[in-house]
Amino acid sequence: xxxxRLGFILMLVGAISAGGLAFVYxxxxxxxxxxxxxxxxxAILEVLPSTISFQELNNSELKPxxxxxxxxxxxxxxxxxxxxxxxxxxxxxxxxxYGGPIVILIGISIDNKITGIEIIEHRETPGLGSKIxxxxxxxxxxxxxxxxxxxINEDLTAITGATQxxxxxxxxxxxxxxxxxxxxxxxx
Amino acid sequence: xKQLWKDFMNGIITENAVLKLMIGLCPVLAVSTxxxxxxxxxxxxxxxxxxxxxxxxxxxxxxxxxxxxPIFIIVIxxxxxxxxLSMAAYFPGLHKALxxxxxxxxxxxxxxxxxEAFASRNTLIRSIADGLGMGIGFILIxxxxxxxxxxxxxxxxxxxxxxxxxxxxxxxxxxxxGAFFAIGIMIAIFNNLFKLKSNGGHxxxxx
Numbered sequence: 001x002x003x004x005r006l007g008f009i010l011m012l013v014g015a016i017s018a019g020g021l022a023f024v025y026x027x028x029x030x031x032x033x034x035x036x037x038x039x040x041x042x043a044i045l046e047v048l049p050s051t052i053s054f055q056e057l058n059n060s061e062l063k064p065x066x067x068x069x070x071x072x073x074x075x076x077x078x079x080x081x082x083x084x085x086x087x088x089x090x091x092x093x094x095x096x097x098y099g100g101p102i103v104i105l106i107g108i109s110i111d112n113k114i115t116g117i118e119i120i121e122h123r124e125t126p127g128l129g130s131k132i133x134x135x136x137x138x139x140x141x142x143x144x145x146x147x148x149x150x151x152i153n154e155d156l157t158a159i160t161g162a163t164q165x166x167x168x169x170x171x172x173x174x175x176x177x178x179x180x181x182x183x184x185x186x187x188x
Numbered sequence: 189x190k191q192l193w194k195d196f197m198n199g200i201i202t203e204n205a206v207l208k209l210m211i212g213l214c215p216v217l218a219v220s221t222x223x224x225x226x227x228x229x230x231x232x233x234x235x236x237x238x239x240x241x242x243x244x245x246x247x248x249x250x251x252x253x254x255x256x257x258p259i260f261i262i263v264i265x266x267x268x269x270x271x272x273l274s275m276a277a278y279f280p281g282l283h284k285a286l287x288x289x290x291x292x293x294x295x296x297x298x299x300x301x302x303x304e305a306f307a308s309r310n311t312l313i314r315s316i317a318d319g320l321g322m323g324i325g326f327i328l329i330x331x332x333x334x335x336x337x338x339x340x341x342x343x344x345x346x347x348x349x350x351x352x353x354x355x356x357x358x359x360x361x362x363x364x365x366g367a368f369f370a371i372g373i374m375i376a377i378f379n380n381l382f383k384l385k386s387n388g389g390h391x392x393x394x395x
Binding site: 005006009010013014017020021024025028031032035039125126127128 | 341363
């Protein structure tokens, strides 16, 4: 009988806790959701400066990259004042970072130029690999054409002491550029 | 009143969790790369500690002895999730920087330790004093440690650069080895300052 009594008390404590958590969850959920959307909107605006509104492509329209270490997770078509898209913002993740996955948002305009890159998430070494998120490195990609080689030691320079981090970003951008080249007709 | 003051100061000096008891070291070493992270972690842990001490002291007489540990864990986990969700909603930047270490407050031994050793045996008001003291002691150490690491490793304090040039930051201080250097030196200074080394007994733990 004692087991039943103890079990019942535990259940009671669990239920009270669950009730409290449900309350906090529903209080904070809309705020968290709102922040997420606002952050995404800001990031897209950052990489595709002429966007006014955007629209996400369905998951079913995503085709895998030809590299097992990288994936495209989201594609957003950016629209300006006209009906046709001004470009795409592509969110991709590479597993080849030095400290873990690197998540990047890449903006590519309709005339095949890279308009912006934002490192959304990374775990590279502070002070070395973390420089992939800073202007001198990111700036090298800007206004490059997606037909360019986009390769370290060709048209890009690696960060000193962070070759692997630089390579990982460059390779992901290259794969995404290639992806856009192959699929761009479908988005017009 | 004197007893309360003693309970409060106990967590800050006599039994400072990090420097004396050496518990809760894992989050301390991991997040103390910038002062902002240190402060955020300190307050998040203090909130959970205060909440759990308070609740456990309140229910201590109706909790059956056999299942006190699972009940403590449920109480602690509840406060941790509340902290996690509120931080995500109101301090998204900090929440992102502290990442996995917020949910991991559940297994911080300071909190479980105080629940079992103090709150389950003492009155509500004393448990609050204990939670506050332990929490503030934790915050102070985090601020000192992260301040030293950010200053030496990045040359900034709270993200503001030093007003003079010519100081070359030593990157190693914000990398994991720097955390061990800094905490080791801090423990040595603290023990010397308060001369507690010989009479403190051997209360060692790990986390």
